[in-house]
Amino acid sequence: MADNTNNNNINNNNNKDEDDEFKEIKEEWIQIQNSLKQQLILTDNVTWSLNELRYIGGVDISFVKDNNEDACACLIVLEYPSMNIVYKDIGFIKLTLPYIPGFLAFREVTFLMEMINRLKSDPVNSQYLPQVILVDGNGILHPRSFGLACHLGVLADIPTIGVGKTPFQQDGLNIKDIRDQFKKNCQNAGDFIHLVGTSGTIWAAALKSHKDSTNPIYVSQGHKLSLETTLNIVKLLTLYRVPEPIRQADLQSRDYIRLNFKPTTPPNTTTTTANK
DNA sequence: GCGACAG
């Protein structure tokens, strides 16, 4: 009865933390996404044409600082081309899962689906069900070609677009090369470069969305849209660096937290005296 | 051993 209970490997205590504390759950999640991936469509698969684009959704989740479970989820529907907000679903949520790089969908997608399903079943507002949803996170620009935008699109069966502010570096993609090419080739708003991996895969586009933007946004296919159509839609909806549906969802959810979040235990645990 | 790692 010695104390060498886990000696399957000879030297396994020189790594960072534990050896992948999420290894089990990751394997499970990969299987789930592999299954969903069979339903993913990366060509134009919509009944409308661009000049019939009217209702566009944007989703985002904002977080409370120093707090791992309280957050605010928001679904915005904009009318194009007026850009008026015609529908808003916003409220606090309780996060249950951590952020694990490459697995953002599992942390956020259930809350996004709740909002979409609420709209789908709303007798008054279901007319505003968006024709396409812009997602704060990548689409196929992802280690397993299935980012949050893809995951949400398949579950909701709605066309989606992934919009990221930082890219995954995979398949030979490299942030320095991307920035160099971007700086060289993208001078005006609307200019973009394709992100082509070593394998020849076109993962996304780095888009100069606004004339004053130094950094690109990374636009990748989510579901049911070609990259070309995806980019055309993003360009139509961009007034600032971040496309308006996502920008509005972000602004609204941040405001909501600032105005409505009440800490349960204020940082006043020291003084219980001196009230007169 | 080292770098990368959406939000």
Next chain:
DNA sequence: ATCTTGTCGC
């Protein structure tokens, strides 16, 4: 994601 002031320009 969040922490933060100013600053440059239209």
